[in-house]
Amino acid sequence: MSTDLLLMAVLAAMTCVALMIAVNSRGRWRATLSSLMAVCMLGGTIWVFTLQYNLMDSFEAPADRAERRRTAEQTAAQSAAEQTRSKQDASSMSSMIADAAQFADALSKERMFDPLLSHAQLVARADAVEQRYEALKRESDLSTQLFERFPAAAKPFGEAMADLKAACHFYRAYYYAENTDAEISTERLMKQRAKNAHDTLTKAAKEIKTPE
Numbered sequence: 001m002s003t004d005l006l007l008m009a010v011l012a013a014m015t016c017v018a019l020m021i022a023v024n025s026r027g028r029w030r031a032t033l034s035s036l037m038a039v040c041m042l043g044g045t046i047w048v049f050t051l052q053y054n055l056m057d058s059f060e061a062p063a064d065r066a067e068r069r070r071t072a073e074q075t076a077a078q079s080a081a082e083q084t085r086s087k088q089d090a091s092s093m094s095s096m097i098a099d100a101a102q103f104a105d106a107l108s109k110e111r112m113f114d115p116l117l118s119h120a121q122l123v124a125r126a127d128a129v130e131q132r133y134e135a136l137k138r139e140s141d142l143s144t145q146l147f148e149r150f151p152a153a154a155k156p157f158g159e160a161m162a163d164l165k166a167a168c169h170f171y172r173a174y175y176y177a178e179n180t181d182a183e184i185s186t187e188r189l190m191k192q193r194a195k196n197a198h199d200t201l202t203k204a205a206k207e208i209k210t211p212e
Contacts (some may be wrong), residue, residue, distance in 0.1 A: 012045060014041060015041045015042055015044075015045045021037075086149075089145070089146055089149050089150075090150075090208050092143070092146055093143075093146045093149075093150050093153060093208055094205060094208050096136075096139060096140065096143060096146070096157075097153065097157060097201050097204050097205045097208070098205070099136060099139075100136050100157070100160060100161070100164065100197070100201055101197075101198055101201040101202065101205070103132055103133070103136065103164065104167070104195070104197040104198035104201060105194075105198050107129070107164070107167050107168075107171065107190065107191070107197075108191050108194040108195045108198060109191075110171070110190075110191070110194075112171075112174055112183075112190075113183075119175065122175050123172070123175050126168075126171050126174075126175060127172075129168055129171050130168045130171075133164055133165060133168045136161070136164070137161065137165075140157070140161060150207060150208055152207040153204040153205070156200045156201070156203050156204040156207070157200075157204045159200050160196075160197040160200040160201045160204065161197075163193045163194070163196045163197035163200065164193070164194070164197045166189075167190050167191075167193040167194040167197065170186050170187075170189045170190035170193065171190050173186050174186045174187055174190065
């Protein structure tokens with residue numbers, strides 16, 4: 001045990017003795033004097049303990065201070081890295097939703113018939129639309145981490161992708177319709193599903209919360 005701790009223990013014991021004497025004192029003057037001494041001893045003991053605590057804190061070992069500072073710096077760095085990663089994920093998710101929404105909007109406004117194009121060229125255009133959908137689907141399949149981070153946006157995004165898939169199906173079916181009525185019906189269905197997808201994606205985009 002260090003000398004400082006030993007002296008503090010002795011001081012505390014003396015204070016306890018002084019309090020016991022004050023409690024057991026008989027006579028007005030003796031009790032008053034004993035109580036006064038006990039209060040002084042108690043106040044002095046508290047002051048010494050406080051002073052010792054402050055001295056121990058001010059003379060903290062440099063290694064301990066360095067370790068505490070290093071821990072604080074590591075925590076701050078980890079927090080900054082997590083915030084940066086969250087912002088990047090939010091940006092990636094927003095970009096994917098924006099691409100899908102742009103595709104849906106284009107489909108909802110598509111001019112299906114073009115007299116300057118042959119049937120083969122129109123079918124090729126339908127192939128290009130399906131390829132664009134497949135590219136979006138592959139990107140979403142590789143983005144499971146984003147969906148886990150933003151579950152509120154993941155659900156409507158999945159619903160919108162199902163509508164886009166249906167819209168692409170109707171797009172191709174339009175060019176194989178048996179008559180004008182079938183063409184009109186198929187085009188209406190295609191554009192309705194595309195519009196549904198766009199509206200759902202707009203809701204999904206609002207679920208992306210970018211950390212400040």
